[in-house]
Each structure stands twice: as structure tokens, then as C-alpha cells.
Amino acid sequence: MKFEVLTIFPEIIECYIKHGVLGKALNKGIVEVKVYNLRDFTSDKHKKVDDYPYGGGAGMVMQIEPFYNAIMHLKADEKPRKLVLLSPQGRKFTQKLAQKFMEESKAMVLICGRYEGIDERVKAFVDEEVSIGDYVLSGGELAALVIIDSVVRLIPGALGDELSAVEDSFMKGFLDYPHYTRPEDFKGMKVPEVLLSGDHKKIALWRKRQALKNTLKNRPDLLKNLSPEDMRILKELC
Numbered sequence: 001m002k003f004e005v006l007t008i009f010p011e012i013i014e015c016y017i018k019h020g021v022l023g024k025a026l027n028k029g030i031v032e033v034k035v036y037n038l039r040d041f042t043s044d045k046h047k048k049v050d051d052y053p054y055g056g057g058a059g060m061v062m063q064i065e066p067f068y069n070a071i072m073h074l075k076a077d078e079k080p081r082k083l084v085l086l087s088p089q090g091r092k093f094t095q096k097l098a099q100k101f102m103e104e105s106k107a108m109v110l111i112c113g114r115y116e117g118i119d120e121r122v123k124a125f126v127d128e129e130v131s132i133g134d135y136v137l138s139g140g141e142l143a144a145l146v147i148i149d150s151v152v153r154l155i156p157g158a159l160g161d162e163l164s165a166v167e168d169s170f171m172k173g174f175l176d177y178p179h180y181t182r183p184e185d186f187k188g189m190k191v192p193e194v195l196l197s198g199d200h201k202k203i204a205l206w207r208k209r210q211a212l213k214n215t216l217k218n219r220p221d222l223l224k225n226l227s228p229e230d231m232r233i234l235k236e237l238c
């Protein structure tokens with residue numbers, strides 16, 4: 001899978017992708033991330049990317065030309081790619097959409113705005129507009145990193161051989177269960193006995209109960225289409 005990121009702050013992306021699962025996936029060649037500085041696609045000596053908004057108002061708007069030039073540069077190889085604009089107005093990014101992106105796209109272009117936003121005409125050249133949540137960010141780069149991180153984790157082989165409980169739980173529509181590691185007793189805060197029992201069936205049931213309890217408490221909206229077994233456990237919790 002290949003990600004191409006358009007941004008005026010390439011270092012934000014380049015710094016993050018070197019670490020952790022992403023870094024390993026890059027080293028394994030499972031994923032490729034190329035970052036393009038929009039300033040390299042300007043035509044003036046000051047590498048200007050923004051200008052005053054038509055109609056007035058506070059702040060500056062990013063001009064279409066650098067985005068257009070960068071997109072045309074990428075499209076020159078005529079390879080298929082999904083162009084995604086990160087924006088607060090986009091459709092909500094979820095684990096399901098991450099799965100869809102991983103399954104359907106060999107290459108994604110992640111377009112990051114800054115300032116007060118970008119010229120609306122850029123949207124004529126993108127396939128999707130995506131938001132990672134209902135809050136204001138200073139730019140699209142963090143949202144682009146969220147998408148890269150969550151999609152790469154889903155690529156077979158990216159996580160190595162370690163199972164990922166987080167993926168499992170979210171894919172099943174729950175929040176994760178609690179995790180513990182040594183020491184067994186930290187200032188009197190003990191690890192739940194069941195996790196020390198070695199009884200894998202009991203441990204699995206305890207984890208499922210905890211995941212449902214967490215989900216009921218913090219994200220009841222996720223509790224849809226439960227299996228009869230999960231519904232039984234949930235009813236016990238209520």
C-alpha cells in the first residue's frame with residue numbers, strides 16, 4: 001500500500017512514520033509513504049500557498065494552484081489512487097472505513113490543509129472528504145496520520161505475529177478490555193485474580209464482560225447487532 005501526503009509541513013508526517021508499527025511496516029516494504037511539500041508546487045519565488053479570502057473574513061485560504069499542480073504531478077504515472085481530503089466537513093472516519101480503504105485502495109493521496117482551509121475548487125479533484133472527528137485541528141496532518149496508522153495496522157503482516165486485541169474488539173464493535181502486566185501488586189493495586197488463574201475460558205469470558213461493560217459505559221452507541229451470547233452477558237451487566 002502506498003500513501004502520498006500533500007502538506008506544507010512534511011516533517012510532521014516524516015517524523016511520526018519512523019516509529020512503531022508504521023516504522024516496521026515501512027522497513028518490511030509493506031507500506032510506502034511519500035510526502036510532498038505543497039510549496040514545491042508553487043510558481044512564485046516566495047512559494048506562496050495562501051491568500052486572502054474572497055468575501056472577506058478572518059485568516060487566509062490555501063490557493064488551489066499548488067494542490068492542482070501536485071495532484072497532476074502524481075497522476076502523471078496514470079496509476080489508480082484514491083484522493084482523500086482531510087477536513088472537518090468530511091464523512092466520519094471509522095474502523096470500518098479504515099478496513100474499506102485497506103481492501104479497496106492500493107494507493108491513497110492524503111491532502112492536508114492549513115490556515116482557515118483550502119479553496120473549495122480543490123474538491124473537484126478529490127474522491128473523498130474525510131473527518132476523524134468533531135473537533136477543530138490546525139491542519140489535516142494529524143488526521144492524515146490517524147488514517148495511515150489505522151489502515152496500515154490492518155494490512156496482513158503489518159502487525160507481525162502479535163495478535164491485536166484492539167483491532168479485534170473494534171472490528172467486533174466493542175471497546176477493548178482492560179490490560180495488565182507485571183507487577184502483580186503495585187502499591188496495593190492488584191491484578192484481577194482471574195488473569196492469574198491460567199483458566200483461558202474464564203479469562204476470555206472475563207475480558208468479554210469487561211469489554212461490554214466498558215462499551216456500555218462509554219460508547220453504548222456501538223452496542224448493535226450483538227450475538228445472543230453477548231446480549232446475555234450484557235443483560236447480566238444491566
Ligand SMILES: COC(=O)c1cc2cc(CO)sc2[nH]1
Nearest residue numbers: 087113114131132137139140
Ligand atoms: C485548516 O484546517 C484543516 O485543513 C483541517 C483539516 C482537518 C481535519 C479535522 C478533523 O478530521 S479538523 C481539520 N482542520
